[in-house]
Amino acid sequence: MAEITYKDLLDAGVHFGHLTRKWDPKMAPYIFMEKNGIHIIDLNKTLAALDEASNAVKQIVRSGKKIMFVATKKQAQDIVKQEAERLKMPFVTERWLGGMLxxxxxxxxxxxxxxxxxxxxxxxxxxxxxxxxxxxxxxxxxxxxxxxxxxxxxxxxLPAALFVVDIKREHIAVKEAQKLNIPVFALVDTNSDPTQVEYPIPANDDAFKSISLLVHAFGRAIEEGLQERKKDKEDTKQKEGEAEKRALDEAEETTTES
The missing domain is CATH 1.10.287 (Helix Hairpins)
Known part of the structure; x- marks a missing residue:
């Protein structure tokens, strides 16, 4: 995967959280500092979380399972829809219907x-x-x-996992996933509770640039998982072909001897 750098995150404004009065105290481990009444997210934590999420989603996709993308906020809809369609993954970008899971x-x-x-x-x-x-x-x-x-x-x-932009907005989807023990990967801003999901990625979930950068990074991890799955299938097919050829050769030798 093309590595995302600290500078990439900085340039996309991933570090800008919400006003300090709107924060969720459970986000404290991911907050670097406060500046002009706004919480600043620790981008080193974002990089580490993104790396962990990428490795986990790769394994899920490699096993042939689907990831459902969920993002109904305006600035995320098009990006998420395009990436999900490119990867042939299910997505919800208009309205989450209660009971969808x-x-x-x-x-x-x-x-x-x-x-x-x-x-x-x-x-x-x-x-x-x-x-x-x-x-x-x-x-x-x-x-x-x-x-x-x-x-x-x-x-x-049902999907094997959810990828969510803004868990506060998509709280119904997150709750349904929790009920069914479906893991959730999510962009989590300073006003949200990161303990609600298995793979929180601390990040600005409002700015277009921030959402775009991280959705595409997550998409690349899925793409790698799909490529690895394809290679696994090809390797298995090749091994089966070789085993079949050996069996035919052995049978031929036995026939010749007799």
Whole structure:
């Protein structure tokens, strides 16, 4: 992974926390100092946390599991959506529906409904038989489902972990993950409780530059995990091929001898 430096974090404003009066005391170990009424995050701690999170997520992805990206705040939506789509990972950037994890069976029904609407709209005969008002209503319903569930359309099972930008805003998602023992990787600002997640990355979770830098760094770690998984598969295939060739050679030798 292309290493992120202390200067990269500094240039992106990752160290700027919230006003001191808005802090969560549990963030104390990650705070370097106070300046002009604002808490300054210790970037050495950020680098260490990012390194730990990267190594952990790499192993999860290498085993073939999915990471769900969650970020509904405006300045994070596009970055997160683009990175999740690039990595073919599920994402939620519009609205977190209560029960998206804890009541996944119901969510799956909505996903099935979306698929059925797609099939219906692609069937020319069905569309022809519908009144204009009905077509309009189906189209609107499809758009609504796509907006909220489009990022998890291919999700047939629960994710292995969550990556969250701003745990205070996404508290429902974090709570659901806790209930199901799903680990959470997250950007955690000075106004949040880092003990709520397994892999807190202390950082400014409001500034576009800060979010962008860290989301892409996390994405690169996932990419490395995917590449390692691909190599594992190729190595296994090669070993199986070699074993099969040996078995055929041995069988041939036995036939020749007899």
């Amino acid at each position: 804890t009541n996944f069976a119901t969510i799956r029904k909505s996903l099935k409904k979306m698929t059925n609407l797609d099939k219906m709209m692609k069937d020319e005969q069905t569309v022809k038989n519908l009144a204009k008002r009905e077509r309009l209503m189906i189209g609107r319903e499809r758009e609504k489902l796509e907006r909220v569930l489009g990022g998890i359309a291919d999700q047939s099972r």
